[in-house]
Each structure stands twice: as structure tokens, then as C-alpha cells.
Amino acid sequence: xxxxxxxxxHLIKTRGQQVTLRCSPKSGHDxxxxxxxxxxxxxxxxxxxxxxxxxxxxxxxxxxxxHQFPNYSSELNVNALLLGDSALYLCxxxxxxxxxxxxxxxxxxxVV
Amino acid sequence: xxxxxxxxxxxxxxEGKNYTIYCNYSTTSDxxxxxxxxxxxxxxxxxxxxxxxxxxxxxxxxxxLDTKARLSTLHITAAVHDLSATYFCAVDSPSGNTPLVFGxxxxxxxxx
Numbered sequence: 001x002x003x004x005x006x007x008x009x010h011l012i013k014t015r016g017q018q019v020t021l022r023c024s025p026k027s028g029h030d031x032x033x034x035x036x037x038x039x040x041x042x043x044x045x046x047x048x049x050x051x052x053x054x055x056x057x058x059x060x061x062x063x064x065x066x067h068q069f070p071n072y073s074s075e076l077n078v079n080a081l082l083l084g085d086s087a088l089y090l091c092x093x094x095x096x097x098x099x100x101x102x103x104x105x106x107x108x109x110x111v112v
Numbered sequence: 113x114x115x116x117x118x119x120x121x122x123x124x125x126x127e128g129k130n131y132t133i134y135c136n137y138s139t140t141s142d143x144x145x146x147x148x149x150x151x152x153x154x155x156x157x158x159x160x161x162x163x164x165x166x167x168x169x170x171x172x173x174x175x176x177l178d179t180k181a182r183l184s185t186l187h188i189t190a191a192v193h194d195l196s197a198t199y200f201c202a203v204d205s206p207s208g209n210t211p212l213v214f215g216x217x218x219x220x221x222x223x224x
Contacts, residue, residue, distance in 0.1 A: 033211055033212075035212075041216060041217075042116075042200055042202075042214030042215055042216050042217050043155070043200075043212070043214050044214075045211035045212065045213070048211055056211060058211065088152075090154060090155065092212075099143065099160060099162065100145075100157065100160055101212065102157070103147075103154045103155040103157075104154060105153070105154045106153075106154045108152070
């Protein structure tokens with residue numbers, strides 16, 4: 001079992017650009033949540049996907065959008081990047097109704 | 113709104129000493145998680161505490177949960193350098209399968 005995998009691991013973008021981050025959940029998991037972790041802070045919830053729909057959303061602007069595919073993998077899209085979007089983006093997978101979420105290794109996004 | 117507070121935020125301790133990290137949360141919840149994060153890395157699950165009075169131990173770390181006081185503790189016994197990391201507690205809101213709310217983390221440095 002490969003666990004939760006995210007790609008890419010690092011990337012650098014310019015302000016105003018758009019970025020797509022990808023996540024493959026742990027085998028057997030059907031729920032994917034995305035978190036943003038700014039430097040020196042705890043992770044902040046962005047949104048959660050289940051059955052290809054956004055089920056919950058945190059306090060993030062509409063520039064942040066996502067998608068879940070039939071195989072449960074997920075994408076996080078961020079449009080019109082700002083310097084403040086620079087962070088570690090973490091994907092967590094879980095089983096609906098389950099107890100524990102498992103985190104991927106994260107994608108480090110730097111906006112210049 | 114569910115809030116999670118950790119203290120201390122920074123902790124420098126000598127090898128061989130004992131110390132406790134505290135995690136308070138604002139509303140009723142029956143699931144509390146402790147994670148470890150090394151610099152630039154993802155979150156490693158340490159403990160999942162599911163009921164009042166739960167106590168779990170792994171090596172030099174022991175976690176406990178008091179749901180009535182809305183308090184969890186992470187006790188470090190005879191610290192060693194390898195324990196240097198940032199420790200986060202996180203709580204689910206009580207409605208189930210909901211996103212984790214994290215504390216700001218405790219940055220632990222164990223020195224000789």
C-alpha cells in the first residue's frame with residue numbers, strides 16, 4: 001500500500017498564475033481533504049471531497065477549487081496566485097465514517 | 113466554532129528531563145489526535161484518543177484525554193534529541209467525519 005501520495009512535491013509559480021496539485025488517497029479510502037499549512041502555523045482546512053462532490057469547505061476564497069475523480073483521487077486548483085498562497089499543501093485521505101485521516105507528504109508551493 | 117489551543121508554543125528541554133504539552137479545545141468532541149511534524153515534512157500520526165480517560169503510550173510519549181475538561185496532554189519522559197519536532201493536536205467537531213481543527217503546534221527542541 002503506497003499510502004497517500006501527492007504531486008508534485010515542490011513547485012514555484014509567479015503571482016497571477018494558476019496551479020493544480022494532485023492527490024491519490026490511501027487504498028480503500030473514499031474521502032479526500034485538503035489543508036493549507038503556512039510556515040510556522042497549524043494546517044488549515046480548505047475543503048473535503050466525497051463521492052466526487054465538495055462536502056465541506058473552510059474559510060478560503062473561490063480561487064481555491066477542487067475536484068474528485070471516480071477513482072477517489074483529487075485535485076486542488078488555485079487561480080490568480082498571491083504571495084500569501086505560498087505554503088505546504090497537505091492532502092488527507094480517510095474512509096467515510098472512519099476515525100483516522102492519513103496525510104500525504106505534501107506539496108510545497110512557493111509564489112514569487 | 114471549534115478552537116484548539118496548545119501550550120507552550122515553544123519548548124526547549126534538556127535531554128533526560130520530563131515535560132508536558134497541553135491541548136485545550138473549545139467545544140464538545142470525542143476524538144483527539146496528536147501528530148508529529150519534522151521540518152519540511154508531512155504529519156505523522158502519533159495517537160488517536162477516542163474516549164474520556166483514554167491514555168495511550170508509545171516509547172517516551174504518553175497522551176491522555178479528559179473530555180470533561182476539554183483537555184489533552186502529551187507527556188514526554190526522559191527526552192532524547194530524536195524527539196525534537198513540532199507536535200500538533202487536532203480535534204474533530206462532534207458531528208462526525210468532519211475536518212480536523214489543529215492547534216498552532218508546539219515546537220520542541222531537545223538539547224544536550
